Amino acid sequence: MSSTPSAKRLPLPVSFEFYPPNTEAGGDKLKAVVQELGKVAPEYFSVTYGAGGSTRERTLSIVQDIAALGFEAAPHLSCVGSTRANIAEILASYREHKIKRMVALRGDLPSGTATAGEFRYASELIAYVRETRGADLHIEVAAYPEYHPQQRYAKRDLQHFANKVRAGADSAITQFFYNPDAYFHFVDEVRALGVDVPIVPGIMPFHNYARIAQFGQRDGIEIPRWVALKMEGYMDDTASIRAFGLDVVTRLCERLVAGGAPAIHFYTLNQSALALEICARLRR
Template sequence: MTRSQHPLGVSFEFFPPGTAVGRDRLVQARDALAARQPRFFSVTYGAGGSTQQRTREAVGVVGESGITTAPHLSCIGSEKAQLRDLLAQYREEGIDSLVALRGDMPSGMASIGELRYANELVAFIREETGDHFEIAVAAYPESHPQAPNLDRDVENFARKMHAGADMAITQYFFTAEAYFHFVDKARALGVDKPIIPGIMPIVNYTKLARFSDACGAEIPRWIRKQLESYGDDSEAIGEFGTEVVTRLCQQLLDGGAPGLHFYTLNQSAPVLKIVDNLKA
């Protein structure tokens, strides 16, 4: 990158739009967030056919900003030959960063694929491409929903890092202590690479609650109760959400977090309200 990066070390995630209107919204969000000189952008991945193609198209759109853009790459349900071809395509397109994930089993697919876990995917990428890609993996401060306990989950996380990952990006959370506790446990297992907190702005309580329940992210009871009290008052929800998430981000930065990765939902305004509140 030729531009200086944001002093807080922020990065932003987008998802592939499915419509022309969604594409225009993505471009608007991309431009607004690129002006903050982030470390990188990431684009989520969906296994299987059209979704994968939309991811590649979105990577192209986001990459037009000149900001390093990292596609999500999922291994579940894919064969090594498919992954090898995709890695080659990304290299040809000038992509040098990836977010390597296990992913979810695509509906209608019977085969789990040749690689079952993210640590195997990281090792495969290193075997195939050496150090060409900077690789990020996922971390779950409150434990992966399918993990039997946090200790086992941190062990699995350490395997991914030791397989050759350069950094980790966490699932979002709303309790700073969960992040710091996870980092301490990872460091005890020899993980010395950056673990970047994932941050979710609070914009729509109903959608946030549904998604959080599905992915295992805990919304503290006091936050739920306050959000419920606002009913359909989106302005009040947004103001409270900005206050809560700003405080969380500042706690993380003050405690030594190496940056912040925002899940934008292809919207720039809620994220920028938080970023502009923060102190380096």
């Protein structure tokens, strides 16, 4: 099917996530990807932040590049390993660059780092951002429909999420998933706790099945057995893998649209083709 954008509107808002490239050539390529994805009028683009702030400068640079192309951009900001002083410095930089949206995360410590810093949880970072910046930043937080991989008890994970919202989060983006029932059940559970912010499903197209299967195993994300078996059965048939993956993720998105999801956030792995194709299919 063609991925040429049509005049028909998407049935719900979309946004896209990138990671900061390591090279100048990668940065130039990403600008082209932004312009391609910009054809579907995304709500914003987000840019990830390495463990312990290891990509801090590159994250901000990519955000500035996206803004220069005429789109809203939201840097990720993780707090583990940080102090109030360096978070205040980053927030001041955001104000200077007129950044109005961010994704607040607990994050991971870089390998070999022993101290967690002054913030233990994302809820503490969010409370500090609100204390420092007031209401002039839109704060996104992470949600885990299949629960956080480091959390043994679902009820405790739900409470951690509710704490982030009560600390001042405006909306949430989920970890990627392939089981829509997990998303709808998670939404029902947090609504029962009084959480009423939009919870946007995060969607990962099958850019590279082996790599995504590794992500899933690491992060506790279920890839349905029938999908995994078909993907593995295609072996090196990249055309069949691409076509089947597009069908699976399109049906997932259609189910989310029908169920009332407020938007869709695509994890792009810095590529545009699959996300554009899915958007084109959702327009029909």
